Amino acid sequence: SPVPTQSADIVTLQAHILQQQARHPEATGQFSWILSALAISAKMISAHVRRARLDDVLGTVGNQNVQGEQQQKLDVIANEILLRTLGGREGVAIVASEENEEPVILREDDSAERKYCVLFDPLDGSSNLDVCGSVGTIFSILRKDRRQRDARGSLLQAGAEQVAAGYVLYGSSTVFVLTIGLGVDMFVLDPAYGAFIRVAQGLKMPATNKCYSVNEGNRLSFPEGYQHYLTWAQEQGYSSRYVGAMVADVHRILLQGGVFMYPPTKKAPKGKLRLMYEANPMAFLVEQAGGKAMSGPGQRILDVQPTDIHQRVPVVLGSASEVDRLMEKLSG
Ligand code: AHM
Ligand code: MG
Numbered sequence: 549s550p551v552p553t554q555s556a557d558i559v560t561l562q563a564h565i566l567q568q569q570a571r572h573p574e575a576t577g578q579f580s581w582i583l584s585a586l587a588i589s590a591k592m593i594s595a596h597v598r599r600a601r602l603d604d605v606l607g608t609v610g611n612q613n614v615q616g617e618q619q620q621k622l623d624v625i626a627n628e629i630l631l632r633t634l635g636g637r638e639g640v641a642i643v644a645s646e647e648n649e650e651p652v653i654l655r656e657d658d659s660a661e662r663k664y665c666v667l668f669d670p671l672d673g674s675s676n677l678d679v680c681g682s683v684g685t686i687f688s689i690l691r692k693d694r695r696q697r698d699a700r701g702s703l704l705q706a707g708a709e710q711v712a713a714g715y716v717l718y719g720s721s722t723v724f725v726l727t728i729g730l731g732v733d734m735f736v737l738d739p740a741y742g743a744f745i746r747v748a749q750g751l752k753m754p755a756t757n758k759c760y761s762v763n764e765g766n767r768l769s770f771p772e773g774y775q776h777y778l779t780w781a782q783e784q785g786y787s788s789r790y791v792g793a794m795v796a797d798v799h800r801i802l803l804q805g806g807v808f809m810y811p812p813t814k815k816a817p818k819g820k821l822r823l824m825y826e827a828n829p830m831a832f833l834v835e836q837a838g839g840k841a842m843s844g845p846g847q848r849i850l851d852v853q854p855t856d857i858h859q860r861v862p863v864v865l866g867s868a869s870e871v872d873r874l875m876e877k878l879s880g
Contacts, residue, residue, distance in 0.1 A: 578639025673793025684795025
């Protein structure tokens with residue numbers, strides 16, 4: 549393809565981060581380094597995801613690959629990539645992963661500089677890998693609370709306190725979606741150049757769309773209000789779309805509108821999704837794109853005060869009008 553002459557129009561994720569940093573003269577660059585660690589992690593995980601099925605067959609029965617190394621599951625690999633890249637960044641005090649029972653304290657917070665906590669779900673929806681389906685990485689960044697000595701204590705902040713959040717979708721393209729509280733920006737990995745290129749700024753989700761995304765196999769065990777909403781939506785001729793990987797399902801809602809939900813079920817009375825690794829970062833993005841994210845009537849996800857870093861919450865998010873309608877059905 550021809551080399552574009554208007555190269556000033558091409559903005560990479562790195563350039564975008566530097567542009568944002570320049571708008572904050574007081575910034576030390578610590579935060580920018582954290583975002584760049586997430587970007588390189590995304591490229592590394594993407595490279596592994598693209599080879600997942602091949603690495604499987606190239607390894608032998610004893611779970612060893614051709615080099616005779618023990619093969620690891622991709623969730624473990626993704627988790628280690630993030631821990632390693634974030635571990636090298638001065639600004640990160642604590643990391644917490646959906647894959648680790650305990651948060652990892654990287655640095656004591658005794659310097660004058662502000663430190664951050666990074667929470668992530670390294671490979672969300674990883675069962676999709678068996679069928680070459682989409683998977684993702686979700687992350688959330690909080691300021692380290694200096695008053696808290698204990699690591700869990702400094703992490704237990706409501707989602708409204710997030711300074712940044714985003715996800716990486718490993719789909720037909722690798723897409724990086726980010727908010728630092730100034731709208732939502734989207735980048736696509738150019739595999740030829742190895743760079744994330746900005747493709748959209750200030751993303752706004754459509755105000756409405758006749759589409760819902762839910763594991764409908766669980767329908768009979770949803771609270772009644774959800775079932776009423778689904779019946780109503782079907783009568784209106786809504787479409788149903790469900791990948792079973794939150795990143796892919798929320799990405800569709802973000803771009804096309806509609807509603808995504810993971811309601812309480814008999815098996816999972818608080819739903820399946822985790823507040824700090826899945827619900828909060830997605831809620832921040834959705835609100836920044838003009839949508840809504842609720843856990844129940846009157847309960848904004850971002851206002852939920854966490855009591856445990858691994859706690860679960862019911863999730864309803866998407867176009868404001870759809871979320872409102874579902875909340876009305878839930879309140880009876
Ligand atoms: P995981 O973190 O173990 O991968 O589980 C989270 C995933 C989400 O990506 C997805 O929305 C949900 O589980 C699907 O669950 P279900 O198979 O019950 O519909
Ligand atoms: Mg997950």
